[in-house]
Amino acid sequence: MSLRILRDVSAKLEGTPYTIMVDETTDASTQEQVVIVLRWVDEDLEPHEDFIGLHITASTDAKSIVAIIRDVLVRMNLSLTNCRGQCYDGAAVMKGCLSGVAVQLTQDEPRALFTHCYGHSLNLACQDTIKDIIPIKYALDTTFELSKLLKYSAKRKSEYKRLQAEMAPQDPGFRTLCPTRWTVRAASLQSVMQNFSVIQSSLDSFADMAKRDPEMSARCTGVAAQFSSFDFLFGVALGEKVLKLVDNLSKALQHKKMSAAQGQVLAELTIKSLALMRTEAEFSNFWEKLIEKQSKEDVAEPSLPRKRKRPCRYDEGSSGHFATCIEDHYRVMYFSAFDMAIQSIKSRFDQPHYKIYSKLECTLLKGAAGESYTDDLSSIQELYCTDFDSNILQTQLLILYSHFRETAVTPALMDVVDYVKSLGKPGQLLLSEVVKLIRLILVAPATNATSERTFSALRIVKTYLRCTMTQARLNHLLMLHVHKEACDSLDLELCIDDFCRESEHRRNIFGSM
Known part of the structure; x- marks a missing residue:
């Protein structure tokens, strides 16, 4: 059942920009667990954050975590070239400017911009x-x-x-x-x-x-x-x-x-x-x-505090200021x-990669408001050259401006998103490059809170009395626990069929549905 959920997630992510979200914790059996969550935006411009799995690691250095991330992407049949963001905490292993996880992945895919989780920043x-x-x-x-x-x-x-x-x-x-x-x-x-x-x-x-x-x-x-x-x-x-x-x-x-x-x-x-x-x-x-x-x-x-004499090494001859x-x-x-x-x-x-990312938003909002966005577009054109066609985008931004000019209100990001959603599938084809730009903006998360919520689920599934379960069983149970809606909507006959096809022995006993 859990593998079927993973296959569905993998199919939805095929060819779609996504963001990698990673965090670590220690479970009830004192094993270091690395959680992987992927954020993506569907065709209706709705963001999703999907838990992919837990991975035991003997070391929490950057090299080990990068190896885990690459292994997950291979197993999910995802290419790093579609990664457009990374969201971690501010630990040196993840954020380190020389050999951190974010730096190593950015070297292979420059468009995978790093966001220091706003929750941790706050x-x-x-x-x-x-x-x-x-x-x-x-x-x-x-x-x-x-x-x-x-x-x-x-x-x-x-x-x-x-x-x-x-x-x-x-x-x-x-x-x-x-x-x-x-x-x-x-x-x-x-x-x-x-x-x-x-x-x-x-x-x-x-x-x-x-x-x-x-x-x-x-x-x-x-x-x-x-x-x-x-x-x-x-x-x-x-x-x-x-x-x-x-x-x-x-x-x-x-x-x-x-x-x-x-x-x-x-x-x-x-x-x-x-x-x-x-x-x-x-x-x-x-x-x-x-x-x-x-x-x-x-x-x-x-009461006022006692006046203290300034230490001699700091004494410059002034009497200092004391409140009266x-x-x-x-x-x-x-x-x-x-x-x-x-x-x-x-x-x-004020994060360095956000300044690059904000150019995407500025291009969209300035184009919708009828303002000049040439500098913003030129600064992102080289980085995102294969993600959208800049010439077609400029044409479609004119269409967007023609709508918001009538409202006489400076549009915000969600105003543009709501308008594009209201057009439905035919309208989104008319603004195809704008849709791509919106998806690039929405795919970057504000926080890594979904990973933290997974840790709460981990404490429910793997308790002191159930701490000897294998890692495979833990991942399967946690997948069903986190993806409750997907689990409830599974076709059990197909799951039974998958189970029976696993071996000749099962087919002989259970047959097929």
Whole structure:
């Protein structure tokens, strides 16, 4: 059954541009597994991301992974010359500028442009921001420590739930902070703000419950001390304000049909939203609510930090700058957080290969809007010379412009895609070169999230109690699990026929359908 699904995928991919997506993980039997996913665009201009299989590797160096990729393409009867993209994480093995997987494949097929997964890029941007804004960093560390106190003790968790039912039954409970995913932490910080009084009372109870365990009592007391400081409250509130926009972007980028071009548009919108929050009016509103929250909770008054003498090696004779007003001191950190977030997202999403890829989009959109696209077309013409006919493309872009000129609206990518879809098959023949251009744009994914979802399926199929299954059986079961719709639509009589034809012995026993 799984092989029939693979054959169907292979048939659909024949002669079609595709993108290779690769990631690695360790399964329940501590074996390193490399997952292969291929992204392609069908005749209706709908993107698909299909899981192809898992492969055990003794080494995760670039040479081994490239060998696995080539082996998969041969088995799928696919040519590397049809590869138009690569999407991996930012590890040196995958991204390395000298001998990484992306570099080795690009040397054989220059049109296989590499995209550093936007999900990983966004995680790194958040990491850059948080490690430079100390109050947010400490707030997250303390929240993670609280998560461990609740997660690893049923007794403490029951005590917290009892206090919450007494003090704030209408409020949602505390949401555990994920230690590895940087872009899902806004919800945890928000739950801290909503349950601040309950958490403070719980920490006091935890310290009393752990009197016979000095180490645990000290941990509970230390977390309680952090909760009573104004810097912690400021870090939680500011972290929630910054991370909720980034979290929203992360969720949007993980959609299966999201292309790299659409991902860049969403990143630009998020940057603009962060810039709107970096204003004096927004800070005044934030500070007012923060002081109101501080007055209601058992939190110390804000104060200026102690003036520190500059080290002699950095002393240039100047007295240095010290804030004279408490509000000014925290205003600097507020603006620095948004500045750092904006700059980090910009730098992480500004990828070298995307500049080439964006020329495809610029050619399409400028042609549809009636603007000059000669420079963009000439810059991609040499690279994509066999993918489309530039002379016919220019003629068809005039047809596209004739439609959008009547709407008096500057078309976006999805406006053009929706219009071409609405024409149906006959209309797409009229705009055949435009369709090819659209498929080249949509085939580049925004994230490698499908590979991550496959890891979740792997933990369901290969568990501790079923960790001795062979690799072939694991691949077949996982293929059926991931491709649920294709599995449900299989013609079982054909599958039985395939099974019987495997050997003479089976044909003698079962015959044929």
